[in-house]
Amino acid sequence: MNEHSLTAEIIAILRKAPSVALFSHVSPDGDCLGSMLAIGLALESLGKTVTFFNPDPVPAGLTFLPGAERVQQVLPQPKPQTLVFVDCTDLRRVSLTPDYLRDSIVVNIDHHISNQRFGHFNWVDDQASACAEIVLSLINQLGVTINRDIATNLYTAIVTDSGCFQYSNTTANTHRLTAELIEVGLNLALIHHNIFDQKPLAQVKLLQAALNTLELRAGGRLAVMSLTLEDFQKSGAQQELSEGLVNHARSIQGVEVAVLLKEVGPQEIKIGLRSNLWLNVNEIAAQFGGGGHKRAAGCTLNVSLAEAKQGVCQAIEEGLEIGRDH
Amino acid sequence: MNEHSLTAEIIAILRKAPSVALFSHVSPDGDCLGSMLAIGLALESLGKTVTFFNPDPVPAGLTFLPGAERVQQVLPQPKPQTLVFVDCTDLRRVSLTPDYLRDSIVVNIDHHISNQRFGHFNWVDDQASACAEIVLSLINQLGVTINRDIATNLYTAIVTDSGCFQYSNTTANTHRLTAELIEVGLNLALIHHNIFDQKPLAQVKLLQAALNTLELRAGGRLAVMSLTLEDFQKSGAQQELSEGLVNHARSIQGVEVAVLLKEVGPQEIKIGLRSNLWLNVNEIAAQFGGGGHKRAAGCTLNVSLAEAKQGVCQAIEEGLEIGRDH
The missing domain is CATH 3.90.1640.10 (inorganic pyrophosphatase (n-terminal core))
Incomplete structure (x- = not known):
């Protein structure tokens, strides 16, 4: 037809x-x-x-x-x-x-x-x-x-x-x-x-907690934030409310990749990855058994928050090093 | 013509x-x-x-x-x-x-x-x-x-x-x-x-500082944030970079009025006021020698940050009390 x-x-x-x-x-x-x-x-x-x-x-x-x-x-x-x-x-x-x-x-x-x-x-x-x-x-x-x-x-x-x-x-x-x-x-x-204009207060509190951990790496091309179990408990926010927060890091001048690490359980870290112009974060996520799209991907790691952060940041920094030749 | x-x-x-x-x-x-x-x-x-x-x-x-x-x-x-x-x-x-x-x-x-x-x-x-x-x-x-x-x-x-x-x-x-x-x-x-996606890092740091002071009053209808001289110095941000930050408070569920108090000098507090649906913040600002529009106004007070906050919040709370009868 x-x-x-x-x-x-x-x-x-x-x-x-x-x-x-x-x-x-x-x-x-x-x-x-x-x-x-x-x-x-x-x-x-x-x-x-x-x-x-x-x-x-x-x-x-x-x-x-x-x-x-x-x-x-x-x-x-x-x-x-x-x-x-x-x-x-x-x-x-x-x-x-x-x-x-x-x-x-x-x-x-x-x-x-x-x-x-x-x-x-x-x-x-x-x-x-x-x-x-x-x-x-x-x-x-x-x-x-x-x-x-x-x-x-x-x-x-x-x-x-x-x-x-x-x-x-x-x-x-x-x-x-x-x-x-x-x-x-x-x-x-x-x-x-x-x-x-209907942001739950709990979401704004999550943003506050995330921003307090904001860190720029790789000469300002990588922005990392994280949220602990305690942050979710204190703010009273469900995990869904953290969606989109990673964009506050992604939209900083000079940033190509942004990461938000969320401790959703003991030794259970959900990681959201976003890139702006060229880095394929789907490939980064795939290294950790995750996936998604070129500019938005994710994965879950069963390690501590600190270990997850170190591992993912290292993979991203390598990706940024290899750069556009890739 | x-x-x-x-x-x-x-x-x-x-x-x-x-x-x-x-x-x-x-x-x-x-x-x-x-x-x-x-x-x-x-x-x-x-x-x-x-x-x-x-x-x-x-x-x-x-x-x-x-x-x-x-x-x-x-x-x-x-x-x-x-x-x-x-x-x-x-x-x-x-x-x-x-x-x-x-x-x-x-x-x-x-x-x-x-x-x-x-x-x-x-x-x-x-x-x-x-x-x-x-x-x-x-x-x-x-x-x-x-x-x-x-x-x-x-x-x-x-x-x-x-x-x-x-x-x-x-x-x-x-x-x-x-x-x-x-x-x-x-x-x-x-x-x-x-x-x-070109937010200066200093602006994001100002947002962080402001969110750390976020306070809801008047049963959640008034959201207040403030920035000290030290916040501006630490973040390296010029005062202009704080423009728009007040909207993070204004867009919280249930909020009708948002206030951002900025300490721009000793005993010099710039105050930005925003409302969502009905409160005339121009009238509030006018009580302190300022002005603007119904939904966006401002004033400058030559008192301490704490005094400015108390004075302006009291005026707003009265405005919210009088309410729509006004």
């Missing part, structure tokens, strides 16, 4: 369905929730009955999304014939098994290149910075006018999944669609406040 | 001029430099001789801008007849006096509402998030094709002046113009690295 007729089929299915169940992935983020809610609100405006499912509760920072209060952690009863999955690479991301899809019409809307195409109709576009880019196109083709609630959901989805237009998935089209959404008349200040 | 004929006049002047001198403001930022360089490169492609003036050197974080190496701190000799000022509210922003404009044709391109309209032709649009929005329109009307160097300058200008599309000056048009620039084929990863 070519792209055009696939889209037309999906539009036809949704138009026909009296009732649609929507699904989004565990540990929900701005894109899966915003995209799911936007489709649902659009379908409701066409008179359909809609349910919203997510295995987890909506995180505090996203409860402002219009319709968020309707997202449920229980499966819809009775199950409607038409099921739409949003931003889910596979069914495990929704904590479901293939059994659940029996006797259903399954539409799968996603922007992950690794999508498993588990639906009967799979609209997968890995060029989209967010699922919301696909959803905006879908809603436009459904003939539904984008109102403020729908636009707020889609704008939030794009901003969160594109890292506020800074990630490499951002395209000219991302900005063009964003313009279309802003034109509806959004309260950008309030949306940005809801998205960006 | 209406807007349309004004633009046409400016285009005609630039087309006719064999030589153009461009000027941008002291303490140059991404918008004034990027916009100035973009116009200059466009005019050069039309065969004109162009000079670029700024009273200050290009900051390290902006030397990647195409053409940045040509920005001079000496006035052009001989002075061409056509002078174009970019992003300058008045002549003092360029360290010049009205005398300098004698016998010249002066074009003034700006987006500040406070622009003094000191030119013969003043293209001032306070709806533009960055001067670069006006400049892109200008270059398009000159009939010059936007190449990668011009687009890199304009994209950087927009991203820096709109706070990466987060400030309230961002409009649908900002995103539409950005799409046009990205379409030229920009290396977004490299540009973002140059813009965002």
